[in-house]
Amino acid sequence: MQERLQQLKQAALSRLSEVTDMQQLQELRVKYLGKKGELTEILRGMGSLSAEERPVVGQLVNEVRSALESAIADKQASLEQAALEARLASEALDVTLPGRPLPAGTMHPLARIIEQTEDIFIGLGFEVAEGPEVETDLFNFEMLNLPKNHPARDMQDSFYITEEILLRTQTSPVQARTMLDKGGKTPIKIICPGKVYRRDDDDATHSHQFMQIEGLVVDKGVRMSDLKGTLLTFARQMFGENQQIRLRPSFFPFTEPSVEVDIQCIFCGGKGCRTCKQTGWIEILGAGMVHPRVLEMGGYDPKEVSGFAFGMGVERIAMLKYGIEDIRHFYTNDVRFLRQFNRV
Ligand code: DAH
Numbered sequence: 001m002q003e004r005l006q007q008l009k010q011a012a013l014s015r016l017s018e019v020t021d022m023q024q025l026q027e028l029r030v031k032y033l034g035k036k037g038e039l040t041e042i043l044r045g046m047g048s049l050s051a052e053e054r055p056v057v058g059q060l061v062n063e064v065r066s067a068l069e070s071a072i073a074d075k076q077a078s079l080e081q082a083a084l085e086a087r088l089a090s091e092a093l094d095v096t097l098p099g100r101p102l103p104a105g106t107m108h109p110l111a112r113i114i115e116q117t118e119d120i121f122i123g124l125g126f127e128v129a130e131g132p133e134v135e136t137d138l139f140n141f142e143m144l145n146l147p148k149n150h151p152a153r154d155m156q157d158s159f160y161i162t163e164e165i166l167l168r169t170q171t172s173p174v175q176a177r178t179m180l181d182k183g184g185k186t187p188i189k190i191i192c193p194g195k196v197y198r199r200d201d202d203d204a205t206h207s208h209q210f211m212q213i214e215g216l217v218v219d220k221g222v223r224m225s226d227l228k229g230t231l232l233t234f235a236r237q238m239f240g241e242n243q244q245i246r247l248r249p250s251f252f253p254f255t256e257p258s259v260e261v262d263i264q265c266i267f268c269g270g271k272g273c274r275t276c277k278q279t280g281w282i283e284i285l286g287a288g289m290v291h292p293r294v295l296e297m298g299g300y301d302p303k304e305v306s307g308f309a310f311g312m313g314v315e316r317i318a319m320l321k322y323g324i325e326d327i328r329h330f331y332t333n334d335v336r337f338l339r340q341f342n343r344v
Contacts, residue, residue, distance in 0.1 A: 001042065001049065001057055008038055009064045016071055022079055029072055039065055106342045110211055110330055113318045114193045117213055120237045121191045124230065126215070129190040131174035133197070137164045143176035144254040145293045152253045157199035159208075167197035171214035172254060175290075175309055178216060179298025186305055187219035193314065204326045211314035218290065218300060218307035224257075227287055227308035235263050235284070239321065244270075246281055255288020255309055266320055282320060285312035 012032045019025050032038050043061055046054060107115075118128055131139075137148075146153055156169035174192040182188055192214040200206040217226065228247065235243040243263055250260040262283050265276035272278040287310035292302035300307075315327050322341075324330075329337050 001045070001053075002060055004042060005057070005060050005064050008032070008042070009067060012068050013071060016068075016075055019075060019079075022076070025072065025075055025079065032068055033065065033072075039068075106338055106340075108330075108338065109318045109322060109324070109341045110314050112341060113314050113321065114211070114213065116238065117234070117314075117317075118191065118193070120234055121215070124189075124233065126189045126191050129174055129178055129192045130194065131168070131171070131177050131192060133168055133195055134161065135166060135168035135173050137166060139173035139176050140166060140168050140170070143294070143297050144172050145291050145297075146253045150253065152251075159197050159199055168194075169198050170196050170311060171212040172309070172311060174214055175216045175254070175294070176298055179218065179295070179300060182299075184299045186300075187217070188307070189217050189219075191215045202328060204328070207315070207327050207331065209331075210327070213312050213314060215287075215310045216290070216307060217309075218295070218298075218305055220305055222289075222306045222308055224289060224308070227289070227310070230308075231261055231285070231287065231310065238317065239263055239266055247287075250286060250288075252286055252288055254291050254294050255286075256291045258286065258288035261285050261287055261310070263320075267323075284317060284320070285310050287311070 012028070015028055016025075019028060030037060034040070039061065046057060046061075049057055122128070140158075141150075141153060142148070158169050159167040161167070171192050171194050174190070174194075178188055178190055178192075193211065194214075195209060196212050197209050200208050202208060215230075217230070228245070232243075232245050235245050246262040246264075247259040248262065250258045252258040260283050262281035264270040265273060265280050265282050267273050267275045268280065270280040272280050276282050287308065290307035290309050295302045295305065295307065315330055318324060318330070319327065
């Protein structure tokens with residue numbers, strides 16, 4: 001029996017050395033140490049032994065059992081260690097590899113101009129308003145002192161959807177909408193950026209869709225000098241602190257008097273060049289004192305309050321500021337063009 005035990009131990013140990021995974025190990029454990037295992041079977045046979053032999057064999061059985069248990073435990077530990085190492089190797093991450101930069105978009109130049117303009121006017125106490133691009137004839141024209149058949153409607157060839165609904169040709173309808181919203185309260189100080197649409201043929205300086213920024217101030221005692229000071233502040237913050245502006249008489253149905261506003265040519269500094277047609281000045285926007293009829297239709301008494309308004313083309317400002325020669329660049333989305341306007 002002692003011999004059998006020694007053989008069993010040898011056989012178990014030699015099989016153990018061939019075990020390569022947890023399942024084989026478990027099978028081996030059951031085979032030798034399990035309830036129906038070989039060692040248990042030998043134990044059962046101990047009844048036939050003599051009283052002297054029994055303790056000797058019993059001790060040997062225990063020795064064999066603990067030798068096998070510890071060999072199996074060692075094997076298990078080394079299998080687990082190997083599995084861990086294999087996993088670490090397969091999931092290894094080289095943290096020293098340089099990162100792959102994600103391409104970052106750039107801000108569209110028109111969005112930049114709008115954001116800068118908003119910042120300038122917010123700094124002057126203005127709020128930013130919005131209005132619909134699909135507009136009614138009433139707001140786009142009539143409320144701005146442009147009744148049907150008024151010849152000045154020809155200045156803005158329109159996309160009509162029905163007789164009464166059109167794509168707005170200007171951001172000026174937001175003036176009328178804001179006045180009605182305010183319900184006669186003062187002050188009003190808003191700017192409104194947005195898209196506008198006109199039936200123009202596209203070329204280097206015209207686009208059937210472009211952007212404007214409208215401005216409106218209504219309060220007691222608003223004067224032309226307030227308009228001039230506001231626009232001078234804008235021109236200096238947008239184009240440089242030495243900028244000058246020049247007001248020329250003009251006509252818009254919704255303002256009286258009306259002006260066109262020039263800045264000193266930013267290409268020649270006022271000396272005269274091709275861009276400014278040798279005048280030294282470049283037009284940037286239209287403006288004026290809000291027409292009494294427009295105030296009245298908006299629910300304000302022109303004897304009590306006055307106002308000024310202005311409207312500028314965003315593309316034009318951007319073209320001047322960045323020296324862009326063709327308005328179509330803004331809409332063709334050529335990334336080589338857009339990438340020049342990065343975020344810093
Ligand atoms: N809406 C005019 C246009 O599209 C621009 C303009 C001129 C707006 C004078 C105004 C203004 O508010 O007072 O040409």
